[in-house]
Amino acid sequence: MRETSEELAALMRAGLQGDETAYRRALELIAQRVRGYVAYGFKAYGYRGEDVEDVVQETLLTVHLKRQTWDDTRPLEPWLKAISRNKLVDHLRRKGYRKHVPIDDFAEILAAPTNEAAEQLGSTEDLLVSLNQRDRTIVEAVSIAGHSAREVGDRLGMSEGAVRVALHRALKALAARYRGD
């Protein structure tokens, strides 16, 4: 079942208020939509790469780090499309793809058939290697292993707060690596 725009916006709003479960669900739904935008964008640009999931992951990172730029009194999709388009264009430029096709018209896109691609690997994996060992451990523990910040802190002998700070820095560093900074 596909949640409507209103339901997604409500989840995102709750997530922004600190509801972690709602936020996670919102990100899952956002990932589905972004996957649709990116696949459509690849096609519109005539780009045949199979790296859709790389752009999806970079977009998700940006959505997260720039979530404050969504005006929560407005619909989420235009904002999401703007971020997706930006990341898509960046990605294609990095790939040396220069053909100019304006895709202002992201409007009428269906989301890609849902979850199968969430199993795919994206290049976040390769970028993780560039983090320092501790940050990498933290990111992998909360993501792949699914531990909470507190559990990770207990294991590494760090406070929960310190884990959260390190996680946030690591995610920002990942986003910067995507940009090639």
Next chain:
Amino acid sequence: MRTDDLIKALAADGATRPTAPERALALALLAGVPLAGILFALFLGPRADIATAIATWRFDFKLMVTTLLLFSAIPVLMRLARPETSPRTALLPLAIAPALLAGGVVIELITTPAPTWTAHTIGHNWRACLTIIPLLALTPLAAVMIALRNGAPASPTLSGAVAGILAGAISATYYATLCTDDSPLFVATWYTIAILGLAVVGAIAGRTVLKW
């Protein structure tokens, strides 16, 4: 890494609500505007005859133009900090202050004899104008740029340029209380050059600093 795993990491980092772009910009202005004012008061200060100058329309008019530019640039920049804003329409309010200034220029041309126009345009302080406005704008420009890094502007270059205009308007407002050249002809020439220069600096900086 699977996308689902990445989402887990992002959700784990979602507990705090980051600062909204409007708030970040407001904070930057609350710091940058007084700071530039303190620097101005310490090293320059207003002209000695400011009490009588205030009674002349030309002095009040130039202050009106710079403050109007300042206050019209703030909401423009706040809008530009969001990724879905279309820059073209967002920029429109920036035309208000120049339009007002153009009106002032017309009045000046009508009310003063043609042989004095050149002298009014060149004035006495254009070197000071072109030095002080850019220098005094540096602190507000830095503050505003830092605040904008929190946003996600659709066009980093354009947002940088508007940041330069905003910083220039702040600095020009202070400078206007010092400068004894009050003719709209002077303001339209030299203030414009100084502020456009800042727009270029902001645009160049924005290209890299505001990329997200």
